[in-house]
Amino acid sequence: MHRFARLVALGGTLAALLIGSTSGASAASPSSNVVGHVYVDNNSAITNSVAGFERHLDGTLTPISGSPFATGGAGTGRPLGSAGAIQFSADGRYVLAVDAASNEISILRIRHDGSLDLVDTVSSNGTTPVSLAVAGDLVYVANNGIGGSNYTGFTLNGGGHLRPIADSAYALPDDALPGHVLFSGDGRHLVGTRVGPAAGPSSIDSFSVGDDGRLTPAPGSPFAAQRIGPFGSAFRPTNPDQLYVSNAHDGPLAGSVSAYGVAVDGTLTPIGSSPFADNQTAPCWVEISHDGNFLFAINTGSSSISSYAINADGSLTLLGSVPFSGTGLRPFDARLDPSGAFLYVVDAGAAKVSAFAVSGGTLAELSSSPMAIPGGVAPFGIVVD
Numbered sequence: 266m267h268r269f270a271r272l273v274a275l276g277g278t279l280a281a282l283l284i285g286s287t288s289g290a291s292a293a294s295p296s297s298n299v300v301g302h303v304y305v306d307n308n309s310a311i312t313n314s315v316a317g318f319e320r321h322l323d324g325t326l327t328p329i330s331g332s333p334f335a336t337g338g339a340g341t342g343r344p345l346g347s348a349g350a351i352q353f354s355a356d357g358r359y360v361l362a363v364d365a366a367s368n369e370i371s372i373l374r375i376r377h378d379g380s381l382d383l384v385d386t387v388s389s390n391g392t393t394p395v396s397l398a399v400a401g402d403l404v405y406v407a408n409n410g411i412g413g414s415n416y417t418g419f420t421l422n423g424g425g426h427l428r429p430i431a432d433s434a435y436a437l438p439d440d441a442l443p444g445h446v447l448f449s450g451d452g453r454h455l456v457g458t459r460v461g462p463a464a465g466p467s468s469i470d471s472f473s474v475g476d477d478g479r480l481t482p483a484p485g486s487p488f489a490a491q492r493i494g495p496f497g498s499a500f501r502p503t504n505p506d507q508l509y510v511s512n513a514h515d516g517p518l519a520g521s522v523s524a525y526g527v528a529v530d531g532t533l534t535p536i537g538s539s540p541f542a543d544n545q546t547a548p549c550w551v552e553i554s555h556d557g558n559f560l561f562a563i564n565t566g567s568s569s570i571s572s573y574a575i576n577a578d579g580s581l582t583l584l585g586s587v588p589f590s591g592t593g594l595r596p597f598d599a600r601l602d603p604s605g606a607f608l609y610v611v612d613a614g615a616a617k618v619s620a621f622a623v624s625g626g627t628l629a630e631l632s633s634s635p636m637a638i639p640g641g642v643a644p645f646g647i648v649v650d
Contacts, residue, residue: 298322299320299321299379300320300321300322301320301603301649301650302318302319302320302329302379302649303317303318303320303326303609303648304317304318304360304647304649305317305351305611305638305644305646305647306340306350306351306363306644306647307333307340307638307640307643307644308340308341308342308350308613308642308643308644308645309333309640309643310340310341311339312335312339313335313337313338313339313340313362313364313367314334314640315333315336315351315362315371315373315381316332316333316334316638316639316640317329317334317379317381317639318332318618318636319379320602320650323631324602324606324607324620324631325631325633325636326609326620326633326636328639329378329379329380330378330380331380332380332639333639333640334382334383335383336362336364336383336386337364337371337383337386338369338370339364339365339366339369340366340642340643341366341643342366342643344595344613344614344643345365345395345645346444346496346565346597346613346645347395347407347443347598347645347646348445348447348496348498348549348598348646349396349398349445349446349447349598349646350363350365350396350397350598350646351363351397351646351647352397352398352646353399353648353650354372354399354425355400355401355402357375358374358425359372359373359374359375359384359421359425360372360373360375360648361373361397361399361421361427362397362646363394363395363396363397363406364394365394365395366393368389368391368392368393368394368408368410368413369387369389369394370386370387370388370389370394370419371385372384372385372386372387372421372426372427374425384424384426385425385427387419387426389408389417390406390408390415390417390429391406391408391410391413391415392408392409392411392412393408393410393413393414394407395407395408395409395443395444396443396445396446396447396457397446398446398447398455399448400448401452402420402421402422403419403421403448403452403474403478404418404419405418405419405446405448406446407443407444407445407446408443409442409444412439414436414437414438414439414442414443415434415437416434416435416437416443416455416457416470416480417435418430418434418478418479418480420478430477430478430479432479433480435470435472437459437470440462441459441460441461442460442461442462443457443458443459443460443470444458444496444497445458445496445498447500448474449500449505449527450500450502450505452474453474453505454471454472454473454505454527455472455474456469456470456471456472456500456508456527457469457470458470458496458498459487459495460494460495460496460513463514464493465490465494466489466490467489467490467492467493467494467495468487468488468495469486469487469488469525469533470482470486470487470488471483471486471487471527471532471533473530473531481531482531483528483530483532483533484532485532488532488533490512490523491512491521491523491535491539491540492523493512493514493515494513494514494515495511495523496511496512496513496548496550497511497550497563497598498510499551499552499553500527500553501557501579502553502554502555502557503556503557504579505527507524507527507536507579508524508526508527509524509525509551509553509581510522511548511551511562512540512548513547513565516546517546517566518545518546518567520542520562520564520566520567520571521541521543521548522541522543522548522551522573523539523540523541524537524539524540524580525539526579537579537580538580539580539581541573541580542583543562543573543586544586545564545566545567545569545571545586546565546566546567547565547566547567548564548571549563549564549565550562550563550565550596550597552599552600552608553575554601554623555601555603555605556605557575558625558626559572559625560572560575560581561573561608561628563597563598563599563610565596565597567586567588568589568594568595568596569587569588569589570586570587570589570596570608570610570621570628571584571585571586572584572585572586572626572627574626587621587630589610589635590619590630590634590635591615591617591619591634593614594612594619594635595612595615596611596619597610597613597644597645597647598610598646599647600647600648600649601623601649602650603650606622607620607621607622607623607631608620608621608623608628609621609649611638611644611647612644613645616637616638616641616642616643617636617637617638617641618634618635618636618647619635620633620634620636
């Protein structure tokens, strides 16, 4: 098979203004400049859909006309924890979303106004797909259903059609419950977190990615996680050999984030005194600033966000935590906008999106936050351009 391209930057116009204070933030008027979009996998039963928002210069959101957009598949209609349930194609032309109840992946074309047109819906080659990873024309999905749990690969062509890669599936135990699959920034490695079994032991899969798109497990993979429930993960944007994984299931106020060095063969080695406590409950998702200097952990159990400084050696220093302003929230996946000025968090409890202005490692929630998700039922996964 052909050699796949490396990751390219996602499309979208960059916001030019960093909002240092949110005291004057308000809902954007129709005349406000649209600088990008936000999309969420609604995970709605029977007919799944993707909700879309216009993203304005001040960080506020307004629904795209016609939102939500049908995927052609079915969601579960109930909260389903994972990271990366929705992704952009590497060229920014398509949205890829999992349909967890119908065991499918949907591909939708992004139109000039941000609306979406369904291109194709294909089998995930497993059961209950929950997470997607994209590197160039290579796409991997994590399936976590009983009897069909695996990581399996596809290629995405220019017309928006997925084609399975023969012999690419890597089978997982039924109790593995993969929560996140992701590529390193250079596309050389793929990592998957095993959230289950509930009481541990927990582990992390690490692979080298071949020129044909197939996976080779790293020596010693899967690696024992440092705590129970490794969940959301991210490679440092400025160093693809550093990996960060949240640890969600250690109990009240016992959350932490682990830091690992990734060797050429994919071997994972803890960095410094990892894991690093955040003194919150159930950190389930992480996002790293584009300059690689700060990490944000979404604490689902505490309904808060912890901020860490990332040191030169890859270790973490906790800066503090900020609460969400809404009630009844169950914060899930999170993404920064391309400028790094705003952080958006999807919520599965109240079907809303929360927005925070970012200044270094400091977060301040916008006064217009949280925003209701059109058609939102039990949304998970979020992407921002």
